[in-house]
Amino acid sequence: MDSIKAALLNLKDWFNWMPDLLVAALILGIAAGVAHAIHKSLRRLVRRLFAERYPNIFAIFTRIRELTGLALLILAMIIAIPIAPLDPGTADVLTRLLVVAVIGLTGWAAIVALHIGADIYLRRYRLDVADNLLARKHNTQIRVLLRTADGLIVLLTLGFALMTFEPVRQFGVSLFASAGLAGIVAGFAARPVLSNLIAGVQLAMTQPIRLEDSVVVENEFGNIEEITATYVVVRLWDLRRLIVPLSYFIEKPFQSWTRDSSALIGSVMLYLDYRAPVARIRDKLNEIVRQSKRWDGRVVSLQVTEAKEYTIEVRCLASAGSASDTWDLRCEIREKLIDFLQREHPEALPRRRNEAVAGAADDSGRG
Numbered sequence: 522m523d524s525i526k527a528a529l530l531n532l533k534d535w536f537n538w539m540p541d542l543l544v545a546a547l548i549l550g551i552a553a554g555v556a557h558a559i560h561k562s563l564r565r566l567v568r569r570l571f572a573e574r575y576p577n578i579f580a581i582f583t584r585i586r587e588l589t590g591l592a593l594l595i596l597a598m599i600i601a602i603p604i605a606p607l608d609p610g611t612a613d614v615l616t617r618l619l620v621v622a623v624i625g626l627t628g629w630a631a632i633v634a635l636h637i638g639a640d641i642y643l644r645r646y647r648l649d650v651a652d653n654l655l656a657r658k659h660n661t662q663i664r665v666l667l668r669t670a671d672g673l674i675v676l677l678t679l680g681f682a683l684m685t686f687e688p689v690r691q692f693g694v695s696l697f698a699s700a701g702l703a704g705i706v707a708g709f710a711a712r713p714v715l716s717n718l719i720a721g722v723q724l725a726m727t728q729p730i731r732l733e734d735s736v737v738v739e740n741e742f743g744n745i746e747e748i749t750a751t752y753v754v755v756r757l758w759d760l761r762r763l764i765v766p767l768s769y770f771i772e773k774p775f776q777s778w779t780r781d782s783s784a785l786i787g788s789v790m791l792y793l794d795y796r797a798p799v800a801r802i803r804d805k806l807n808e809i810v811r812q813s814k815r816w817d818g819r820v821v822s823l824q825v826t827e828a829k830e831y832t833i834e835v836r837c838l839a840s841a842g843s844a845s846d847t848w849d850l851r852c853e854i855r856e857k858l859i860d861f862l863q864r865e866h867p868e869a870l871p872r873r874r875n876e877a878v879a880g881a882a883d884d885s886g887r888g
Contacts, residue, residue: 545605552601556593581637588633595622621682628678630649633652638768639663651859657731661748664732665724684690706887723771724748734841735844737776754789778844786820787847789837790852793862797833797869798826802858809857810839815850817842830872 564586573580582661602615643663646656730736734745736755743757753770755763767779769775780787793802804824815870820840827834862869 545607548601548605549598552597556597557590560590560593584637585633588630591622591629591790595619595626617685620685624678624682625686628674631674635667635670635674657733658728659762660726661724661731662726663750665750666722668748669722672750680692684687723765727768733778734780735778736770737778738763773785777850779874784817784840784842785842785844785847786838787857789839789851791835791837791855791858792829792832792871793869794871795828795833797835798866799823799835801866802835802862802869805858806837806854806863807841809854810850813853814848815841815853817844831873 526742552712553584564582567579567582571582598615598619602612602619605612606613643660646659648684656777677796724730730745730748730753732745732748736743736745738755741757741763743763745753745756746756748767752769753767755765757763791802807821810816818839820838822838824836824838825833826836840848840855841850
């Protein structure tokens, strides 16, 4: 950097016959060009050293490419501005902008560092495996906390940047000192944002929902697709998206089908005639379930759960390893049992009793 500074000083002496504004623009432009050239050379060096041997380290350098480019540009301007023949007012404005840029760069670096650390931590927890309960726990917790931390860093960065300007700083001090009605109004205005921010922290800690959880929200079945700092995206079974405020999952009840395990018990309700052979249907249910690839081998049963005026209610239970398999298994059981009853026991299908009695009366009259 000393050699660059010396070169810029020599350049200033060489072009002292030009107007100061043109010399200043030339010095700042050359400084920016040198910073870009250094950054380009460093990228080539990093690619040569790490791209093939250490792909993970190279991926990190790729993530911070824009960040390092801005850092070199700011460093070049810090060196060049004192050298450039600028009037005090212009130099002061550029210096203030540089301070704001350094604050912004620091906030950006903090966010990038957090995301890189989170990605490295989550590499051991993969979501694309069958038993991904632990992975969903860690991914949900880390990603929600990341978004909360991102918001806080952005707010702090903006606050520090604004405090570098004297008028804004005095306004902020007086606003905090006055409090009173303005503070109350600001509190009410920020209540939705703060409630979602607090809900995000609670959600990350307690985890009532996780990424790819199967849930029923507002009578709609779907999977948790994305959790942001203010809302949750639920991917519904028909590929629609339900957008729900983050605070909803803290304040209102909902169904979670994968809270501790993805395995579920599905039920199929059949309404049959009183002449239905229950024992034979139970044997057929066992046969269907045992031949199905979706059954997880845990639960299968059949019970008569209700006897109504015209029909009996038969409940079939069977378990599967996931919500989608449970749904498919229920449909398979329903279809095959109906087909079985139509072919082998049509008398088991429900019918109106008054029609059956009327038919019997006609037959006795003919006799």
